Amino acid sequence: MPFVTISLLKGRPEAYVKAIADGVNAAVIDTMGFPEDDRYQVIHQCEPSCLEYQDRQAERVMMHLVMRSGRSDDAKKAFYARVVETLAHNPGIDPGNVFITITENNDIDWSFGDGIAQFCTA
Numbered sequence: 001m002p003f004v005t006i007s008l009l010k011g012r013p014e015a016y017v018k019a020i021a022d023g024v025n026a027a028v029i030d031t032m033g034f035p036e037d038d039r040y041q042v043i044h045q046c047e048p049s050c051l052e053y054q055d056r057q058a059e060r061v062m063m064h065l066v067m068r069s070g071r072s073d074d075a076k077k078a079f080y081a082r083v084v085e086t087l088a089h090n091p092g093i094d095p096g097n098v099f100i101t102i103t104e105n106n107d108i109d110w111s112f113g114d115g116i117a118q119f120c121t122a
Helices: 014-032 073-089
Strands: 003-009 040-046 061-068 098-105
Touching (some): 003 014, 014 040, 073 098
Parallel strands (some): 061 098
């Protein structure tokens, strides 16, 4: 159940945005074993000048996942590969234009509401 921030170019159709969100979510579930109902995503649509990825001018997506530590390197590698494969298929983004970063933290770093650290309650 990572918290996923996805940044993409502004003005894309709703189906395009949904394909990206669904593709990333499916990859998380398939490769890292998160439950299907754990979906926490924020999608930012940016002007081209505000989504800089080296010199790429084509379609591009940048994403940052924050999640509890413990996933293996192999699971992360599988996630990266699955995401670019999925987004290449739908909505058609070149795998070279997908940037992914993961930050890990601990149980105490999460609260899902009510000011409670749910992972740390007995």
